[in-house]
Amino acid sequence: MPPFERVLVANRGEIAVRIIRTLRSLGIRAIAVHSDADADAPHVRAADEAVRLGPAPAAQSYLDLDAVIGAALATGAQAIHPGYGFLSEHAAFARACADAGIVFIGPGVRALEVMGDKIAAKAHVAASGVPVVPGAGEPGMTDDELIAAAAAIGVPLLVKPSAGGGGKGMQAVRDAADLPAAIASARRLARAAFGDDTLLVERFIDEPRHIEVQVLADAHGAVVHLGERECSLQRRHQKVIEEAPSPLLDAATRERIGRAACDAARSVDYLGAGTVEFLVSAHEPDTFFFIEMNTRLQVEHPVTEQVTGIDLVAEQVRIAAGRPLGLAQQEVALTGHAIEARVYAESPARGFLPATGTVLAYQEPRGEGVRVDSGIGVGSVVTADYDPMLAKVIATGADRDEALDRLDRALADTVILGVDTGIPFLRTLVADPAVRAGTADTGLIDRLPTPEPVVPSEAVLAVLAAELAADDPVEDPVGPGAASGLWRERSGFRIGGARPRRVVFVCDDGDVREVAVGQGASDAAGASDAAGARLRWVDAGCEASGAGSTGSEASDRLIHAHADGLPFDVRVVDRLVQVGRDLAARRAPAAAAAAEPELRSPMPGTVTALFVADGDRVAAGDPVLAIEAMKMEHRLTAPLAGTVRLAVTNGEQVARDRSVARIEPDPAADQAPDERSPEWTTT
Incomplete structure (x- = not known):
């Protein structure tokens, strides 16, 4: 008999799809919930039933406790699986489920309350003998008290919210002078994300490795661990690539860290699946420190499933139904190696800023040892309302090298057009020597250069130009009364030889x-059959020609394409328009002198802080405002001295590239117009 008859999944995206898959395999009727933005999302289509929660903002839909409980009661759900994020670590939600007679598929309220507070969690596990990172922080501590406590710990430091997880609000501080600004930023993000701006400061360990241990605990006193995962490849404290097992730990350390994780779980009478996270110094791999416990399923749980053969969601459901664990610690075996890459909606060449848009083409990779957990499909609209993760690509091999090779091939075969993704950067990261050697620490990504835009090869552009020309409908410039049909043919015929058609791309x-196409063109396209076989593209239509364009100009066609294992965008431009732009560019220095420098939003998001008032005077580099979206806060600074408007x-709420402020240059300042860009900057 299945553990439950009907289970509601209080989440969205890839995790909801993944949970629904297991529920149906267990013979359980899966009920989805959705916001207006997700009415036709893949997780809604995958479920047996679906209930609307509210408008797109998470606070009015997925985070509305009453709406979620009401949906469960209305559909007769016996249990709720919260996935991760949203309400998964919300003690009040677990309590509300119990009050409504609904099983919360997760730990008890005590575990959620203790482990949900990083300060309380550290003190609690330390009392149980689990080693912790030196730090300080108590509820109600003022900024000055935190600064005083930090002085005793010493830099480098990490400022982090006590509530929440996922790297939200974390600030690394290497200079004590930067601590006040880091505390202020962390408080803002914590207050907005968790409704709690309590902070703690702790020692920042140089060249750390982030190791986490998966645990399972039932209501009958059994607690086991399923080995560790390495999550050291992070950007802004957000995990990017994870693997199991860790290439750092030896068998003895694996046994010790696993035992410590089980002790931490037992200390709060843990129930279900949870993850205990540790920092391990690359210089002392046998020494580890407790960071926190995530009282939920983790994003990276598939790598553990791949090397253990255990379905963690199924175990969660069975444990929640009161059934005992079906395995003992000595029965847990790790076979092979698994690596997961998170595919985010982001623009690597723009500083990994979150991206939005509509998925116009989507293709998942296939092959031996490849798994994809995805929450998107063709037509999916990616907004700034939710986390930017679109999918996870997981590769498994007999050893780590084979897993890495399979992951690279799988990423190359993943096609997502219409929305920028981090796939180009992921492939670069997988090929990095430190990653291949298994020596990467949590600071590796920060040390890498800013990714360059993906630029297609000449062969790929030749094929694309030929396909665009063939796809372009033939126009009839002289009408049906012309003397000959020759005038309506695009043969390129002219006396003395054929004239090729030319396609202008802007990368x-x-x-x-x-690129020349047609009769009289070079044979580049014909020699590019291999490139053509790998090419996939969609025409996103026309977009505005840009600043300085006139109504008489033809708009650019935006093409999203994928070739040679990488996505890229190009604009197809009218030749005469491009000539005009080239001429205008030569006059740009003179035009720039009269322009008013503007700060533009680098991403769609919410203005979270104004550091100045309208009419204030600022110096170049002074902070003006902050914009937050998808777990990221960007500070925009003044590009020159002057008065803020x-x-x-x-x-x-602001859209990407919207003008959010402008600086009226100080006429008394000596500022050459060609020395500063009038664009926004971020820190």
Whole structure:
């Protein structure tokens, strides 16, 4: 008999799809919930039933406790699986489920309350003999008290919210002078994300490795661990690539860290699946420190499933139904190696800023040892309302090298067009020597250079130009009364030889490429059969020509494409328009002198802080405002000295590239117009 008859999944995206898959395999009727933005999302289509929660903002839908409980009661759900994020670590939600007679598929309220507070969690596990990172922090501590406590610990430091997880609000501080600004930023993000701005400061360990241990605990006193995962490849404290097992730990340390994780779980009478996270010094791999416990399923849980053969969601459901664990510690065996890459909606060449848009083409990789957990499909609309993760690509091999090779091939075969993704950077990261050697620490990504835009090869552009020309409908410039049909043919015929058709591309790096197509063109396209076989593209239609364009200009066609294992965008430009732009560019220095420098939003998001008032005077580099979206806060600074003219208010939603402020140059300042860009900057 299945553990339950009907289970509601209080989440969205890839995790909801993944949970629904296991529920159906167990013979359980799966009930989805959704916001207005997700009415036709893949997780809704995968479920047996679906209930609307509310508008797109998470606070009015997925985070609405009453709406979620009401949906469960209305559909007769016996249990709720919260997935991760949203309500998964919300003690009040677990309590509300119990009050409504609904099983919460997760730990008890005590575990959620103790482990949900990083300060309390450290003190609690330390009392149980689990080693912790030196730090300080108590509820109600003021900024000055935190600064005083930090002085005793010493830099480098990590400032982090006590509530929540996922790297939200964390700030690394290497200079004591930067601590006040880091505390202020962390408080803002913590208050907005968790409704609790309690902070703690702790020692930042140089060249750390992030190791976490998966545990399972039932209501009958059994606690086992399923080995460790290495999650050291992080950007802004957000995990990017994870693997199991860790290449750092030996068998003895694996046994010790696993025992410590089980002790931490037992100390709060843990129930279900949970993850205990540790920092391990690369220089002392046999020494580890407790960071926190995530009282939920983790994003990276598939790598553990791949090497143990255990379905963690199924175990969660059985444990929640009161059934005992079906395995003992000595029965847990790790076979092979598994690596997972998170595919985010982001623009690597723009500083990994979150991206939005509509998925116009989607293709998942296939092959031996490849698994994909995805929450998107063709037509999916990616907004700034939710986490930017679109999918996870997981590869398993007999050893680590085989797993890495399979992951790279799988990423190359993943096609997502219409929304920028981090796939180009992921492939670069997988090929990095430190990653291949298994020696990467949590600071590796920060040390890498900013990714360059993906630029297609000449062969790929030749094939794309030929396909665009063939796909372009033939126009009839002289009408049906013409003397001959020859005038309506695009043969390129002219006396003395055929004239090829020319297609002008503008690549993401700003480079302009002109490709000849048709009679009289070179045989580049014909020699590019291999490139053509790998090419996939969609025409996103016309977009505005840009600043300085006139109504008489033809708009650019935006093409999203994928070739040679990488996605890229190009604009197809009218040749005459491009000539006009080239001429205008030569006059740009003179035009720039009269322009008013503007700060533009680097991403769609919410204005979370205004550091100045309208009319204030600022110096070059002074902070003006902060914008937050998808777990990221970006501070925009003044590009030159002058008077600020704000175009937004605190809490306002802004679109990408919208003008949010401008700086009226100080006429008394000696500022050459060609020495500063009038664009926004971020820190």
